[in-house]
Amino acid sequence: MQKETYKGKKILITGGTGTIGRQLVQRLLKDEPSVIRIFSRDEHKQYEMNIDFQAHSNQLRFLIGDVRDQQRLMRAMEDIDYVFHLAAMKHVPSCEYNPFEAVQTNVIGTQNVIQAALVNGVKKVLFTSTDKAISPTNTYGATKLTAERLISASEYQKGSKSTIFSSVRFGNVMGSRGSVIPLFKKQILGNGEITITDPEMLRYMMTPSQAIELILQANEVAQGGEVFVLKMPVVRIADLAEALIETVSKKYKLNDEVVIKYIGLRPGEKRYEELMTLDEQLVALESENMFIIPPSFQGKPQSLERNITELEMNPISKKVVIDWLYDESLI
Template sequence: MSDYQNKKILIIGGTGTIGQYLLEELLLHSPEVIRIFSRDEYKQFELSQKYREFKNIRYLIGDIRDEKRLIRAMEDIDYVFHLAAMKHVPACEYNPLEAVKTNIIGTQNVIQAALENNVKRVLFTSSDKAISPTNVYGSTKLTAERLIAAADYQKGSKKTIFSSVRFGNVMGSRGSVIPLFKKQILNHREITVTDGKMLRYMMTPSQAIQLILKANKRAKGGEVFVLKMPVLKIGDLAEVIIEEVRKQYSIREEINIKEIGIRPGEKNYEELMTDDEVLIAIESEDMYTILPHHEQGAYQKQWKQAQKVEKPYPKEEDAISKNKISKWFQEENIL
């Protein structure tokens, strides 16, 4: 029997790429109802047409900046998945206050609404850009992580379990490089990359969904869960996309790759944990669990038995092959 069978679920940001994959997975678990909460009425219409045979999906227009709307959306809800964010790095750089309103104040509104409605669990989706952030987006995600951890510590007699999960880049998600590269190939016969040697953690949508569900099941409160994500080189990704798009659209012309340099706020490589977080982390086969300072006692036995975690960081020799990237594209039907 699934944890989600006959349960009421709210997906905040449910019309986004990850939200739609999560919806598809959760429908297999026979929930009583899934509420989709987002600002985009057209995407909600598209989703309602795709899943019109399902009578247990509700579509709610709303913004996480509106606490009262969130409170109403969470009435009688068991599980909340908080996926909504301003996530485009340049947009956050040029509109920092708007990023704060959505990613930080919006997350606090989610917390307050969940506590008011005695929700069982809230899972927040963060980013690897929250580690030692060099941009507004990463800074707001780090602050939101801390708000989630603090909420679990400060909830008093409330039973809601708050936790976070850190993503790397998800293949094909809205705002990611893959749809951009495809568009550039079709329109300009050229791809622009910041640096072909740049390393990025990246996973498929299916891997992301499994991480979300595993983390939500394991959470005791206040943790940050981090998947052991594969590493790839942006240059290799670009070459695979060129090959796949050329085959798909029968393009014979040469496709150029143009390096344009790092954008404001970008790093050459991302990290999964800080030096301090490594000291309070537990490693399992598929993920790291960064413990909340206030709940380390609950993990004490497991922590003592765990081996010391070595700080993971992306290395060029660990980058997956172009054949593996191509296989992911075909298995997940990303393009």
């Protein structure tokens, strides 16, 4: 069914040159779309991606643009069937020190995507959010929460338009650009010292392939306004560091001891993340591999107790983490 969804269709991916964007393009090409437009503001990344995907040059179009620029988005979305909105400022410290820049990209940029999709009659728009949008303590999380609300609210503000809007909520994507795995690996190979903010830090983790499947599965079943959340395991960051020390040292035959240094939480950072608020857990639906949070405007009454599996913060073992690293070729 999924292959037929995108066969012969026109797709736009904002932020399409990022880690998830590139893998999403690679995955979607198997479904034989008519064209995939890759919309981003980084000319060099587009240049590199164009070379890497040269075999599919007849299906790919690279558009320089910024989601802050509504007119450019309007043009980019002409005749588009499906939009995957991945573009964002995503680094917590950067958003803390440049809060209005984060608002312009993550909030105003999302509203621009919504407006352009409605004007151009796009079939579906899927937005990628984050677990940091739950009870946010930083600018990044607050902007993503606001963007989630904009996406859901567009469902009942679109009038006679038929565009369907929905969101997926990511945890930490293992190995994505700027994430902790490439950083730790660089530190191990560089100065032999890993820096961790807090020894008790826990994070929900998902593999890149899981992120792609969540996007495609959610977009397939979305009816409008939902937030889809993958069932993800919890990883202790200190365990991840130890797993990387073990695997990277083995691969590169490193003999020197690697030291773990604790440096304290960064501005806006949390020790523990959440996948859903308690209120969301009382209305959420559950499938085999994900939770589905219905839009609040549907007025679904809250249960007095959860109807879904209880979310537990029990970290997986270091052995499972090591298996993941090898399975996803992240070493």
